[in-house]
Amino acid sequence: MLRKILAITLLVIVTVSGAAYASPKNGSFDFVIIEPGQPGTSADAQPVMDDLAKYLSAKMGTSVSGVYFNELKPALKYLADNKPAWGICGLTFFKSYADKFMLTPVASTMPQGLDKDIWRIMAPSDGPDSVKDINGTVYGSMLYTPDARKILFGKGEAEIPLVIEGTSTPLSKLRWVNRGKAAGVCLNSVQFSVLSGMDSLSSLKVVYESKKLPNSPVVWFGKATDDAFRLQAILLDMKKDPAAESLLKLLQTNGFGTADKELK
Numbered sequence: 001m002l003r004k005i006l007a008i009t010l011l012v013i014v015t016v017s018g019a020a021y022a023s024p025k026n027g028s029f030d031f032v033i034i035e036p037g038q039p040g041t042s043a044d045a046q047p048v049m050d051d052l053a054k055y056l057s058a059k060m061g062t063s064v065s066g067v068y069f070n071e072l073k074p075a076l077k078y079l080a081d082n083k084p085a086w087g088i089c090g091l092t093f094f095k096s097y098a099d100k101f102m103l104t105p106v107a108s109t110m111p112q113g114l115d116k117d118i119w120r121i122m123a124p125s126d127g128p129d130s131v132k133d134i135n136g137t138v139y140g141s142m143l144y145t146p147d148a149r150k151i152l153f154g155k156g157e158a159e160i161p162l163v164i165e166g167t168s169t170p171l172s173k174l175r176w177v178n179r180g181k182a183a184g185v186c187l188n189s190v191q192f193s194v195l196s197g198m199d200s201l202s203s204l205k206v207v208y209e210s211k212k213l214p215n216s217p218v219v220w221f222g223k224a225t226d227d228a229f230r231l232q233a234i235l236l237d238m239k240k241d242p243a244a245e246s247l248l249k250l251l252q253t254n255g256f257g258t259a260d261k262e263l264k
Contacts, residue, residue, distance in 0.1 A: 118192075
């Protein structure tokens with residue numbers, strides 16, 4: 001009789017433990033998206049975060065919530081006070097803070113279907129042909145964080161005395177260049193593609209191109225776990241899911257790919 005009671009007790013313990021493992025707790029997939037330099041406000045982007053959270057909640061069977069930051073200081077304050085499970089962050093943010101926040105790449109964004117990015121410095125067409133000869137400030141939406149300069153220029157960073165500065169309005173800064181109020185503007189691949197047909201670029205030229213760079217990565221905070229790989233599988237399948245089509249457009253990506261090997 002005692003043996004039977006012990007067996008039943010053990011079965012209950014194993015069953016309850018298995019159920020606890022199979023059903024993630026609320027909040028175990030909460031996320032943050034950090035893209036310093038993007039236009040608009042966090043409040044403007046929150047409806048998109050809510051739509052993404054709703055989609056993931058349905059896929060994962062647990063409540064998910066998310067927040068968005070396009071300014072560096074509020075994002076850093078948030079991370080100091082909160083522990084999201086995962087996030088999407090700009091490349092410069094990842095390079096600058098991967099160690100501090102233990103960011104592990106688990107997937108990558110694919111804006112316009114591109115698996116790599118290129119940053120181009122635009123300057124007046126009648127100006128110097130080399131970026132080394134440009135005097136003044138170059139503005140870019142990706143130039144906010146400490147490692148932006150190193151990412152942009154790579155090993156040749158020390159040879160280029162150019163001043164760089166972050167901006168959330170690269171279009172306005174292009175007009176500044178045409179008026180002689182700025183030395184240049186740095187555009188990523190999507191921005192360059194969108195703006196390449198505009199009249200404001202007719203008087204400008206590309207004076208520098210970076211090497212091929214990773215797009216904004218999807219990161220897990222800490223070491224990748226089974227939950228991280230479960231999230232990864234859902235994100236990779238989104239481009240094949242008709243229910244995710246409009247959501248991906250809002251997120252400005254054609255889907256998600258595997259983590260960029262350069263960031264591992």
